[in-house]
Amino acid sequence: MLDDTIAAIATPLGEGAIGIVRVSGPEAIAIAEKIFVSRTGVDWRRQGSHRLFYGLVVDPDTGQPVDEVLLGVMYAPRTFTREDVVEFNCHGGIVPLRRTLELVLQHGARLAEPGEFTRRAFLNGRLDLAQAESILDIIRAKTDAGLAVAMSLLSGELSSRVRRFQDQLLGILAQVEADIDFPEEDIEVASREDLKISVLALMGDLEELIHQARFGKVFREGLRTVIVGRPNVGKSSLLNALLREKRAIVTEIPGTTRDVIEEVVNIRGIPVRLADTAGLRDTDDIVEKIGVERSRELVKAADLVLVVLDASTGLTSEDRAVLELVDEQKGIILINKSDIGDGEGLARQVADLYPDKPVEVISVKTGYGLSKVEEAIERLVLGGQATASQMPLVSHVRHKQALVRCHEHLQEVLRALSAGENIDLVAIDLRAAWEALGEITGDTVAEDIVDRIFQDFCIGK
Template identity: 55%
Template sequence: MVYIDDTIAAIATAPGEAGIGIVRISGEKAINIIDEIFQSKQGKKLSQYPVRRMTYGYIFNPDKKEKIDEVLVHYTKAPYTYTKEDIVEINCHGGFIPVKKILELVLKKGARAADPGEFTKRAFLNGRIDLAQAEAVMDLISAKTDKGFDVALDQLEGFLSKKVSATRKKLLDMLAHIEVSIDFSEEDIDEVTLEYLLHKSEEVEKEIENLLKTAEAGKILREGLNTVIVGKPNVGKSSLLNALLREARAIVTEVPGTTRDVIEEHLNIRGIPIKIIDTAGIRETEDIVEKIGVEKSKEFFNKADLVIFMLDISTPLTREDLQILELTKDKKTLILINKTDLPQKADLDKVKEIAVNKKMIKISLVEEKGLEAVEDALEDLVYTGEVKAKDRLLVTNVRHKNSLERALASIQDGVSAIKKKMPLDFVEVDVKNTWEALGEITGDTVAEDIIDHIFKNFCIGK
């Protein structure tokens, strides 16, 4: 446990009117501060009551001899708290004024205003959780779907940390064997063989590769799938958005160019958070407003993780269709052939010729046909290969992914060095680099400035 000599305080509830507001205090002065400003209904201080119970009373300003609010106060002693420090939580009436007045009084009596994420940072520094678990706290708060929440909760419970720690233990064992082999190479002892090192290194390499395979799906569950619907005017883009939302969000008419600006919505499709953007139809136009919308469409197209390209099967392919189709060659794309309730006039063989290996689905939004197939395709795009929707261990954090990539590169260098029968000193460097890169995930080997940067992204009060 790290000794931290100051006491921090912050409002732990969201701003605005509510039934309850909470002011949280953590540190060795927490009980002294609350004893100065709290009095129970029986006229006692909080320290006169047993810990781990809610005590009813009042917060008052001792300097002005005036009551501030009617409250319930809870006190828990270290180390059995979130931060592993003494914690006091003041439950007052919700609203901007009560919590503001109480926090100002707490700060006046000796606490310091907490930095963003400082309560969770103290939990990390005091050894209650590791860095990956600390980051999972923020993922829980910002989860957009049940699946994203479940993955974050699993990480908070240590699923990823345990896996990384087990792999690091293998690397540590390898380093110990290498050290023995180097230091006592002339002694009659059980030496580390190249076969043993190669087996262990390839085992670690496979474990890291398996974690990295989950990173794309994990990133989507954490941040959402940035999806854009494109196509020429009047192919059904807005109708698709309305169908997926199950509400009439976008205006739909038979007049081409009705959508002149982008419309952004958030969906939850089978646990996958999707930020979907209905764009203005991409075409040549002299209309100034529509032209601005078309330029915005192209901008969102370039930034998208997934492109849903829509075609009208009832009309022949146009130059605009083919131009958009060409643009999708290097993008992850789902092609929807709409209006299948009408006679076919579009040359779909031409589409297949250009859109090689792109998923194509025939739909009719008028007859509400094909939507389930669209949702199936979206799920398949997220959960690919060995990654399944039911998987509980997913890498959701870009920082973790970067550390894993560095670890993979190092262990691959180690495997290469072993196969080339290079001196064990070279292998030792690669194994140690792998061990350190994995340690960045749990915070065992991470630099202090990175830790500070991570917690700056937290909300104050958490």
């Protein structure tokens, strides 16, 4: 338990039906006693944990009521932070929430830092570090699949697998250290070949999780997708069609889009961060030129590029320049305006020139082929190898890096065993592999990493 009490507004600021001031720590109940008055005459302090009480928040210095509230009372250790917690369920306006928080702070609490409630849950053993990180993922989830990945992490599925790996490592390490400590004793010690078999089996399981990481990252962060093409091929119309709303301005005038428009769309459970860019062409217009340069920068950083061509004009020199720009990128070529042009003919021509990229014939105006675009995105991203139902998924770069470091140490173990090196060196790498896995759950993580994780949280969470 920590020895101070923290408080914060736990709901978004602004007008709403309800706003919550959350208080956690050893003085939470005492603070509530000072500023909460029951309207029913119930002695709420004697009614037990996890109950709501109707009453008023009152300034004890003036006797002036601040708000009519429901007070939630939860006693340690059966709370999110494993500390005493009270929550003032206020009317959802800025003034009553701010005044209630001010009174709480005046009577013994301090303002919580970003993510401090979740950090206390971690420090008090309520969550491990991977589970704590999942809280932010749940808040930021853009699709049902992204939410499922975050909930899997919160449930501890990844942590359970990591701990099983750690137990396996400890078993291997125990055999190695028995050989180190008692070389002359009649103790049954695994041979180097047996140790290699055990290490290889563990490495195979690690490789499976590392492979899953790229899918988990997509579900968690979204797929950075850029729509590119020369002016007036239908890029903005495609954005509107995939969003199913008129987000971008569409006209017959080339160069209408001069800046980048970004939106998130749910495509078959994949959160796709779509960016509609300025048409790629040489121009003397200063504003449009800036937009074109930004488009080129986005293409370089994209996970996926959707190249839009115009079936009604055929393949132009500007189209070829666009295709050359994205030649090294993962992408899908879309032949638009097939309702007024030879889409199939242009598709065959482009497929011959760029056989490594999928080509789809579409008409944004009529809706033809849009479902095939969604299928192509799903196929290209997941390759039929992962869905949100395959849990647990590694979705954080930090977790993947820890798994990779563990794998690298085990590779050193194999090398040392094969080369007949001193068994002490094997033990060192086995311990390092165990510590790398401990960074995922927080068992061996440095404090500066913990600080960096929780600074991304909002105040009140």
